[in-house]
Amino acid sequence: MIDLRLVRHFVRQLARGKRFWGMAALASVTGFIAWISSIDETDQDIAEIFHIVTATVAGATISIAFLVMGAATLRDERDAGTLPFIFMKPIARWRWATSAWAAAAVVSFAVGVVGWLVGFLAMGMTTGSWTLAIPALGLYAAAAVGYTAVFVPLGYLFTRAVLVGLAYVFVWEGIITTFVTGLSASSVWRTAMSIYADLTVLPRDALDSLGPVAPGVGGGVLKLVGTVVVGVGALTWALRRRDAL
Amino acid sequence: MTATVEARGLSKWFGQKVAVSEVDVAFEPGITGLLGPNGAGKTTLLRLFTGLQRPSQGSVQIHGVDPRADQRIYSRVAMVPEDEAVYVNLTARQFVDLNAGLARVKDRERAVDAALAEVDLTDVSHRKLEGYSKGMRQRAKVAAALVGGPDVLFLDEPLNGADPVQRAHLIDLFRRLGDQGRTVIVSSHVLAEVERMADRVIAMVDGRLAAEGTVASLRALMTDKPRLVRIVTDQPRDLGSLLLRNEKVAGLRIEGQTVEVSTSDAGALAMALPGAARDAGIRVRQILPADESLESVFRYLVEGR
Secondary structure (H helix, E strand, O other), X not given: OOOHHHHHHHHHHHOOHHHHHHHHHHHHHHHHHHHHHHXXXXXHHXXXXXXXXXXXXXXXXXXXXXXXXXXXXXXXXHHHXXXXXXXXXXXXXXXXXXXXXXXXXXXXXHXXXXXXXXXXXXXXXXXXXXXXXXXXXXXXXXXXXXXXXXXXXXXXHOOOHHHHHHHHHXXXXXXXXXXXXXXXXXXXXXXXXXXXXXXXXXXXXXXXXXXXXXXXXXXXXHHHHHHHHHHHHHHHHHHHHOOOO | OOOOXXXXXXEEEEOOEEEEEEEEXXXXXXXXXXXXXOOOOHHXXXXXXXOOOOOOEEEEEEOOEOOOOOHHHHHOEEEEOOOOOOOOOOEHHHHHHHHHHHOOOXXXXXXXXXXXXXXXXXXXXXXXXXXXXXXXXXXXXXXHHHOOOOOEEEEEOOOXXXXXXXXXXXXXXXXXXXXXXXXXXXXXXXXXXXHHHOOEEEEEEOOEEEEEEEHHHHXXXXXOOOEEEEEEEOOHHHHHHHHHOOOOEEEXXXXXXXXXXXXXXXXXXXHHHXXXXXXXXXXXXXXXXXXXXXXXXXXXXXXXX
């Protein structure tokens, strides 16, 4: 399915430098806000605060962090002119596309893990409970898988991929899929949240604040698989039909 | 001999701009120079050959295969792009090894060593490419292209940035690759460079093939071309009258102290002028070719077709 050498190359190029740590810092914002909001609150309230902050703040920070990492996977290569070195290799285009997506998902998840670790430590030290933040790891993993399937092709196709991606995150994911119930199933964040909602015991208030979310790991995973198939398919098409330089 | 690389009716346009126009060309084993001024369409043509860009019209085949349709052909094809771009965070060895790995090279270590030695980078191969000069990066790219043992090699301005010693070394290497029976296509805008590398030359201007043949036949075409010669003198009108009596002069224009002469035989004019001017008591300060640039030569080739 993937070419491990190509995945390793993409990971090495993405997981270095200021951008990786900058996005990790952005992903950490959720943990800091949850920690600050939890000071002097009861354990019950802290749990609720954590879930709400995860659902809302992470919805913005994580999606932006994953957008930047996902779009950079191929945009960096195109802009720098290094793409020919990896494009002109005897690797089937669908395999090449799958490798680019897989690498972006791994690095994006790593960015999320750094951010998650802050929340995990904050919640652990504040409440003494070290399990509260664990389900958020599933949320970040699901979001990394889904978002990179959208953002990697975007990075290949558009020079200003981050701007296009921001429009997608804030207009499509943030507004349209929130208010048009029939379209909520197409939102990567809502799909990831449905997995998160199933992995944790969400208080009613927290669940309501998420908007249209139907808890369920199975359905969420299926939707993510669909998103990945469509994303990798679109990238394969672009690699075949569009100019690489 | 059978063509290894072939283009039929190949065109590429970007919006209104036509970069390559109806090119029919075939390359056989050996080294071929792709010559043309900047903006002639050489880089686009190489990108079309290598599948990096999709033809707007026409087709490309390497060993009978369209590189955009079947990526397996890339185990036999490599390119040295014109851009200075390399992975600056990698050492030269890592960079060449990356290319070897992705090209499925067996016995990678030996292949990487051989490729680095070929371009004389072994001693500095542990250094990051970030610290390399332009010429050294160019050589690292050549090593990355060679490591897969391609039998078709596209080199886009490969001598850019290389110092004279390295130029000579690379030219020798490219000639050797051609002699080994590989198809080597080298683009350049410097005629003298191509002349040292390739026996066969394809000249390109404005996206079209302008001329094709040996370097000698191209030079002959250029010799037949009417030339513009610029002469600086204190007595431009007197010199103009004198020149008009010379049968080699097709026309002239006076601008300030400069006389611009159109001649069918610049060499004969240059030989005759100093003596004639001295006899007439005219002081000639400077004689300059006005259109010696490669671009003007190629424009002539295109317009003359």
